[in-house]
Structures are given as C-alpha cells and as structure tokens.
Amino acid sequence: MKDPYEVLGLSRGASKDEVKSAYRKLAKKYHPDMNENNPLKDLAEEKFKEIQWAYDEIMNGTASSTNYSSGSSYSSGSYGSGNLFSVRQQIQTGRFQEALRALNSMTDRNAEWNYLMGVCYVNIGSMGQGMQFVQRAANMDPANTEYRNFLNQILNMQRSYQQRAYSYGGRGSSSADCCTQLICADCLCECLGGDLISCC
Incomplete structure (x- = not known):
C-alpha cells in the first residue's frame, strides 16, 4: 500500500x-x-477513494504504525492493467502525447x-480519429457506459459544429459553392464600380 502521507x-x-x-x-479536486x-x-x-483512505489512515493513527511502500494502492483498479492505469493518469494531467507513446508501445489492444x-486523439484535436477508436471500444464492450457516454459526447459536439456551420450559411457547402459565391460577389462589386477579381 502507498504511504497515506x-x-x-x-x-x-x-x-x-x-x-x-x-x-x-484534493477531495474537492477529485470529488465525483x-x-x-x-x-x-x-x-x-x-x-478520490484513495484520498479518503489516506485521510482515514492518518486520522485514525494507523499510518504511524504501518509500513507502506511507494506506488498506488489502486494501481490496477477496475482498469485491469497497471499500464493502462498509468496512461489514464497521464491523460488526467493533460500529457496526451506521452500517453499516446505509452499506448502505442502496448501489444494488448483491448477495448x-x-x-x-x-x-487522447480527441484531446489533441483529431476528432475523427478519436471517434473511430472510441467507437471501436464501444463495439468491443457494449455494456461499458463510460465508452458509450464519451462517444455520445463526441457525436453531440459534431452535431453542434454542423448546426453552427449551417446557421452561418455553411449548409455543408462545397468548393464549387464557394466559387459561385465569389463570382457573384465580383459581379456585384463591378456593378457598383469596383472590381473584386481583376481577371474577370
């Protein structure tokens, strides 16, 4: 067990x-x-549970009479591998590139x-790639609500961006729509005596 101090x-x-x-x-920071x-x-x-345990150990006087080792008493928790627990800690502290390196070195690629x-990918801005991994995790372990909830958050963010683009006139416009709008703007400028695109 880890030293409560x-x-x-x-x-x-x-x-x-x-x-x-x-x-x-610490309890405020990690409270559910x-x-x-x-x-x-x-x-x-x-x-949060580890913090509560440590506080109880110290306040009850148990900490002074017990020998503790370094390392977390929750090193594997519900996450199976201690390596994945370490990766979760890296993610929690915003060290996404470090977490990606650790994940890429692992051979067991479970849910x-x-x-x-x-x-990691979602947090470094690769939303599409991140969504693919989370979707795969949710498919591998359909009963896991954590995976499903995060996947739903990603999908909701995407919908929000699409709706925002639509409200600004985006409507999923293609490059052809952009060119058409630019030519129309040039025609309007020329009608008013200006010239937006000098070659036309």
Whole structure:
C-alpha cells in the first residue's frame, strides 16, 4: 500500500491541520461531482477513494504504525492493467502525447486501449480519429457506459459544429459553392464600380 502521507502530498509528521487542509484540497479536486463531465471520471473517483483512505489512515493513527511502500494502492483498479492505469493518469494531467507513446508501445489492444487512444486523439484535436477508436471500444464492450457516454459526447459536439456551420450559411457547402459565391460577389462589386477579381 502507498504511504497515506504521500497520497496527500505531505511529509510524515505533518500536523493534523496540514492533513485536513491537504485532504480538503484534493477531495474537492477529485470529488465525483466536480468530475461529472470528465471522460476520466472513473479515474477521478478512484483517486478520490484513495484520498479518503489516506485521510482515514492518518486520522485514525494507523499510518504511524504501518509500513507502506511507494506506488498506488489502486494501481490496477477496475482498469485491469497497471499500464493502462498509468496512461489514464497521464491523460488526467493533460500529457496526451506521452500517453499516446505509452499506448502505442502496448501489444494488448483491448477495448480499454481503444478508448484511451480515442480520448487522447480527441484531446489533441483529431476528432475523427478519436471517434473511430472510441467507437471501436464501444463495439468491443457494449455494456461499458463510460465508452458509450464519451462517444455520445463526441457525436453531440459534431452535431453542434454542423448546426453552427449551417446557421452561418455553411449548409455543408462545397468548393464549387464557394466559387459561385465569389463570382457573384465580383459581379456585384463591378456593378457598383469596383472590381473584386481583376481577371474577370
């Protein structure tokens, strides 16, 4: 088990007030209500449980009489592989390129792997590629609500962008529509004595 003082970011021998302050700060950051729309809310919930455990260990006096090792007591959690848990931590802290490198070095490419690849790609701006990975994860594990919820978030974002483009006159316009509009604008300018496109 991990040292509870280490979990709270404190050195051994910290005062009760320091323990309470560190606990409140971390509990607020990782509380499930604060991470409701976070695609990694399960990881935040695991961390929240670890913080509660650490606080209880210290406040009950158990921490002073137990030998702890480094590393998380929740190293595998519900995510199976400790490597995938580490990747989730990298994603949680915004280290998406590092997470992608770790994922690309893995050989077991299960539903969780596909989901995490998708989360990384979405967060670095490759929405289409990210959606493909998340869709694959949801197909591999249809009962996983985390995968389905994130896929729905991506689809809702896409719909929102399409509707916004439509409201600005985009209507899925092609390059031919753009050229037609440009020629019309040039004709209007010429009628008013100007010239938008000098070659026409």
